[in-house]
Amino acid sequence: MHTRLVALFAFALPVTVATEASAGDQKGLELMVRAAYGSAPADSPARYSPSGYTLKNDLGGLATGTEQPYGGGFIGGAYIGYRFMSFMSIGLRGGYRSSSAGTVSDGSTNLKREAWDAGLYLRGYPLAVVPAVSKFLDPWLSLGVIYNRDVQTFDRGVALSNGSQITGNWKLDHHAVAVPIGIGVDYRLLPMLSVGPSFEYFVEVPVSGCVAVSAAGTSGFKFCSSDPPGDQFMKANGYGVWSLGVNVRATF
DSSP, rough: OOOHHHHHHHHHHHHHHHHHHHHHSOOOOEEEEEEEEEOOOOOSSEEOSSSOOOSSSSSSSHHHOOOOOOOOOEEEEEEEEEETTTTTTEEEEEEEEEEEEEOOOSSSSEEEEEEEEEEEEEEEEETTTTTHHHTEEEEEEEEEEEEEEEEEEEEEEEEOOOOOEEEEEEEEEEEEEEEEEEEEEEEEETTTTTEEEEEEEEEEEEEEEEEEEEEESSSOOOTTTTTTGGGGTTEEEEEEEEEEEEEEEEOO
């Protein structure tokens, strides 16, 4: 009887150790989705700021920064990468952000603000080398570099050459290179499946700010701070975006 128990223990011990190691020493294809709430600043990062050249059209308070109607909204992200070491992974990421929009006093209507991003991420799992912890909890830190486009659209009057006005669709378009910094703690539901909270902050480094308008019966226009003559009256401001969310991650 004792011999059988010893043999059973000798067989079960390495199986248990191997299971714990596989949970803590995880490598392979990494897939993650994230749903969050967050916000950019309430004003426009693409600004009308003339210096020697002005437009005959009144762009309103959104473009000049006197109106600040935007609030928080949904932020979503998807990630695909490879965990080539138990404590580090690298991959591709893409995301979407929406903002709530209040009313403004400058006559602009139908405000909408959305943003899209795509780029690379590097994620570290500092406690992956401690199986007693990582088989249950998998905290991580992440850093990335992405392209981010932040677009506002609204309806507003457009001045014609004959002095009359019609309603046009305006767009304020902000382009940036962003550095997302994230931190999270995942709980292992299964050895390959984890879920947990996370916080992320985008540092937006501006590249270009544009204004464009289209209206029936006109050719419209588009000017950007990166090209003349737009560089004389448009600019792009840097800003930050915070978000708090829940992520689900699978590692195969």
